[in-house]
Amino acid sequence: MDDRPAREDEQDDGEEMDVLEEDDMALLDPQPLDMVLAEEALQDEDDGEYEEYEDQDSDQSEESEGDGTGEMYDTTLPSRHVYLGETEELRGRTVQEENDCVSLPLLQHVSLMNLVLVPTQTLPLSISQSVQVSMLRSVILKDGTFGIVHSKPTQDGRPGLAKYGTTAEIYEYQEEDYSQTMSIKAKGRQRFKVISTHREITGLVMQTER
Numbered sequence: 001m002d003d004r005p006a007r008e009d010e011q012d013d014g015e016e017m018d019v020l021e022e023d024d025m026a027l028l029d030p031q032p033l034d035m036v037l038a039e040e041a042l043q044d045e046d047d048g049e050y051e052e053y054e055d056q057d058s059d060q061s062e063e064s065e066g067d068g069t070g071e072m073y074d075t076t077l078p079s080r081h082v083y084l085g086e087t088e089e090l091r092g093r094t095v096q097e098e099n100d101c102v103s104l105p106l107l108q109h110v111s112l113m114n115l116v117l118v119p120t121q122t123l124p125l126s127i128s129q130s131v132q133v134s135m136l137r138s139v140i141l142k143d144g145t146f147g148i149v150h151s152k153p154t155q156d157g158r159p160g161l162a163k164y165g166t167t168a169e170i171y172e173y174q175e176e177d178y179s180q181t182m183s184i185k186a187k188g189r190q191r192f193k194v195i196s197t198h199r200e201i202t203g204l205v206m207q208t209e210r
Contacts (some may be wrong), residue, residue, distance in 0.1 A: 089172050094143040096190055104147040105135050117148040117166040121188040126181055133182045144170040166191055
């Protein structure tokens with residue numbers, strides 16, 4: 001018998017299977033492509049959200065810079081020592097003649113240890129010890145001038161004074177009655193040489209200078 005038609009039928013079946021397989025592949029192939037496109041779409045969406053966030057952030061920064069609501073820091077505050085509160089101003093200035101011998105009260109305080117005051121330097125200070133507050137009151141009523149001498153503890157524990165110092169002139173002050181505290185702003189004026197020192201009955205140290 002001739003089996004040729006049967007082979008043709010088998011061949012046709014094979015072609016149909018090939019067609020089906022190709023159709024199945026055609027249906028399966030787009031899926032990875034769709035996934036890639038979906039990932040790209042998500043990435044584009046994320047990029048768009050990030051760009052929008054950057055635009056909002058830049059707009060807010062521009063608004064904060066341009067609206068003028070930010071507080072400007074006054075750079076002169078530290079030099080004016082406004083933390084001492086409202087102070088009264090003293091007028092006038094005392095200048096000692098060269099080679100004159102004068103007696104001035106010497107201000108000795110823990111905060112002044114190892115301090116070297118130079119002319120034109122500002123000295124802000126708050127004092128609460130009664131003897132020193134009394135001395136500053138007397139200085140303010142007189143000419144506002146006292147002496148600052150560099151001191152440091154010696155081997156026996158007593159403060160050792162240097163041979164040279166600087167006059168300090170009070171130009172602003174404030175006295176608080178409730179705390180018995182005197183706050184001053186003084187300025188270094190003239191250098192001097194210490195000739196001798198002595199302690200008065202009140203406990204105040206006086207120096208003779210030239």
